[in-house]
Amino acid sequence: MNKQDLVSVVAETGELSKAKAGEVVDAMFDAISGALKKKEEVRLVGFGSFSISQRKAGKGRNPRTGEEIAIAASTTVRFKAGKSLKDDVN
DSSP states (O other): OOHHHHHHHHHHHTTOOHHHHHHHHHHHHHHHHHHHHTTOOEEETTTEEEEEEEEOOEEEEOTTTOOEEEEOOEEEEEEEEOHHHHHHHO
16 A cells, blocks of 8 residues: 555545545654654554664675675664554454
C-alpha cells in the first residue's frame, strides 16, 4: 500500500473527498514528524509508538577495498508495534 492507496481508503471509510482525505493524511504525517523533530515520542494506542534513537559513531570497513572508514553518529526513528497491531497481523 502506498500513500495514494491510503488516501483512497481514508476517503472511502470517512466518506470524504480524496482531496480532503489527502489533507488529513498529510496533516497526520506532519504531526508525527513535528513531534519527532522535537524529540517527543508519539504513542498511538493499539497501533504502536514512534520514537527517536541516537546511534553512536563507529568504524566500519569498505567491502570493496577493506579500507577502514569512520561512520558518523546519527539520529534515527524507531517504531514499535502495539499489541493490537501485532494481534491483527498474526
